[in-house]
Structures are given as C-alpha cells and as structure tokens.
Amino acid sequence: MNAPTRIDIPRFATIEKAIGALKPVEPVYCLHPQKFKIAAQRFLEGFPGDAMYAVKANPVPQVLDLVYAAGIRHFDTASLGEVELVRSRFDDVHCHFMAPVRLPGHAKAAFEKYGVVDYVVDCDYELDKLIAETKQPQKLRVFVRLATQLGGALLELSSKFGTTPEEGARLLKRVKEAGAAPCITFHVGSQCLSPFSYAQAIEITRRTVALAGLDIAALDIGGGFPGPYTNNDVPPYHWYFDTIREALATLERPGLPILCEPGRALIAEGLSLITQVVLRKGDRLFLNDGTYGSFDELTLPGWNADYPNRVFTVDAKGRALPLPGEIKPVRVYGPTCDTLDVLPRPQMLPDGIGPGDFIVFDMIGAYSAAVRTTFNGFYPDNWVQIGN
Numbered sequence: 001m002n003a004p005t006r007i008d009i010p011r012f013a014t015i016e017k018a019i020g021a022l023k024p025v026e027p028v029y030c031l032h033p034q035k036f037k038i039a040a041q042r043f044l045e046g047f048p049g050d051a052m053y054a055v056k057a058n059p060v061p062q063v064l065d066l067v068y069a070a071g072i073r074h075f076d077t078a079s080l081g082e083v084e085l086v087r088s089r090f091d092d093v094h095c096h097f098m099a100p101v102r103l104p105g106h107a108k109a110a111f112e113k114y115g116v117v118d119y120v121v122d123c124d125y126e127l128d129k130l131i132a133e134t135k136q137p138q139k140l141r142v143f144v145r146l147a148t149q150l151g152g153a154l155l156e157l158s159s160k161f162g163t164t165p166e167e168g169a170r171l172l173k174r175v176k177e178a179g180a181a182p183c184i185t186f187h188v189g190s191q192c193l194s195p196f197s198y199a200q201a202i203e204i205t206r207r208t209v210a211l212a213g214l215d216i217a218a219l220d221i222g223g224g225f226p227g228p229y230t231n232n233d234v235p236p237y238h239w240y241f242d243t244i245r246e247a248l249a250t251l252e253r254p255g256l257p258i259l260c261e262p263g264r265a266l267i268a269e270g271l272s273l274i275t276q277v278v279l280r281k282g283d284r285l286f287l288n289d290g291t292y293g294s295f296d297e298l299t300l301p302g303w304n305a306d307y308p309n310r311v312f313t314v315d316a317k318g319r320a321l322p323l324p325g326e327i328k329p330v331r332v333y334g335p336t337c338d339t340l341d342v343l344p345r346p347q348m349l350p351d352g353i354g355p356g357d358f359i360v361f362d363m364i365g366a367y368s369a370a371v372r373t374t375f376n377g378f379y380p381d382n383w384v385q386i387g388n
C-alpha cells in the first residue's frame, strides 16, 4: 500500500485572508479544492466515457491529490516519470501511457513494474519497439494516434504527432495481427475553442476504421478542452460534450469504450497565484514572478489569452482590500535579469498600482507550475489552500 504522503498546506478561508496574514513577498500558489471538484464533476457527469487527467498540465503532488479527491481515477501519464509519480501516490488508479514517443525501456518498465497496458503509437518503429519490450501484445490496448486538422485550438499538436487515415489503418491492422487490441486516439490541440474540431476528428476516426476494415476496441478523444481565460471566446462545456456525443453516434458503435485526456480543463480554475509588485517605473511594473516562473504559457506562439486578475492593497490594520482606480493597460515585467522576462500583452490594472500591492492571477492551474524554472535564482513554490 502506498499511502500518499500527507502534504501540510496552510489553509485560509479566502485569498484576502491569505494576503493579509502572509503579506507574501514571494509568489504564492492558492489551491481551491471546490473548483477541482466542479471541474471533475463536469467530466464525470457530462462526458460519455472515462476522463483521464493529463498529468503534464500540472504534476505537483498537492494538485494530483485534489484531482484524485475530486473523483478522477484515470491518469494520462505520458512518461515513465509520470507513471512512477502517480503510482507512488495512489493504489487504486489506472495509468495510461499516452505518448507516441517513448524512451527505450520505458514501456517495458511501465508494463512489467506498473501493469500499464494502454500505449500510443503513430509509426511502425514505436509499435515494433512496444511489442518487443512488453512481449505480451495480447494484454495491450494500442492506440493509433491520428493527426487532426489545425485551426480550432490555440496550440496545435498535430504537426509533431499523429498519422493519416491511410497510414493509421495500416497500423491498426498491424496492431491486430500482433494480437493487441486496436484503438484510436487524437488530440485536437490545446485550448481548443471549437467544439466542431472534435466532430471533425471523429469523422477522421470513422474513415480510418472503415479503411482498416476492423473493429476498434476503444477511442480516446484526447484533451484540448479550454480554460475560461480573458480574451478568449470559450463555448460552454456542454457544447463540447453534445457535439462529441452526436459525432460518436456516426461511428455506429454503441458501447464502444470512450476516453478523454483533459489536462487544462481539470485544473486551470483550481489554482490562483498571489504576486506582489516590486517596482513601478512610469507605466511599467516589475512583479516577483514572470515568464520563467508561472507565466510561460502566455509567451507561446499563437497564444492570446490572459489570466483574469484582481488587485489588492493591504491597509494599516493588515487587511487586504481591493485597490480602486481606473483600469489601464500596464506593461508587466518579471523579476529576472532577462529582457525577455515580460508578459507579452499589457495587463489591465488599476492606475494607482505600485510597490507592495498584490496582483492575484486566477485560473492559472495549467502549464504554470508545471513549466516554471529555477532561472536566475527565482522559483515560485509556496502553496496555500483556500477553503475546504
């Protein structure tokens, strides 16, 4: 039995209470357990299949614990390191190795040591390697990754991964001949703002299955479900689920096991970040966190969303109060000595903001802590919990 290591995290009733009590000069990540529950419920109740949490979006143990506590029992562990991480915390969960490129020996270890039976391939080389390493293909479900059309998502994932329906059909036949269960997966791209992208990809799935002339054993429709950031028109989740359900009906395979791999959608809203203004020079602000810390994703090509913010100032009695003022665009820099450490778009902030004030960025759970660096001696790693 691997009892999860208990992580003691200071608790506060509200973010204002945390700011007032800590007046933190370093960034503080704030976990909202209730928001993890709401996000997981959306998938557990609305998605017509099993939702796996894509660990790479945020692998911090206290985040994994809240995803687990919210009811998620399937994990998209896309490296041996992620399999080990999840297995070291939870006994009663399923790990799925959903990366199409695996380091030599890692499928063997995942299969033999951790009992992982779900794998992805998008080429012959990885399929051969998988079968050679696990030696028992009849125990495996092998998901052939299809490329999807670009355009629906802010960050595409189909120029690096996935294959065509023709190649996919050939691979599916090879999977079946090897004795494994042939399955299909795709990823429409991250922060996908178009529910129709899933329908298009399911149509590509239908064509691939028809070309292969066999029955698939499961379909994994990947991740991509968006976070409700500012500057993005995010359709309601039920549009995605309704569109997916309708598209799945065209496969005419009632009872086909369906999976999805949301990363962002299960955790984006569950985390806020308290930052402090260090310096103001004219209309430029310097914060205690930046693009080498929690804000990397804002700098990605094609990305145009921003995290919603709230600004607080602490009064003489130590209470955090909203900072009033006219909202104006302000250039925001991170604390490192690098010129590139600047948020790519001006942030909308009250005009009186200055050193010592706090900016809370909400919905910052995905691809923030996961990709922070220790560059220049800065590493945001303070954690508190807000509410129960």
Ligand SMILES: *Cc1c(COP(=O)(O)O)cnc(C)c1O
Pocket: 054, 056, 057, 076, 078, 098, 099, 157, 187, 189, 190, 191, 222, 223, 224, 225, 261, 262, 263, 264, 265, 366
């Ligand atoms: C990154 C990734 C995910 C998670 O994507 P989100 O956009 O965060 O939902 C799921 N599956 C695979 C294969 C990925 O690479």
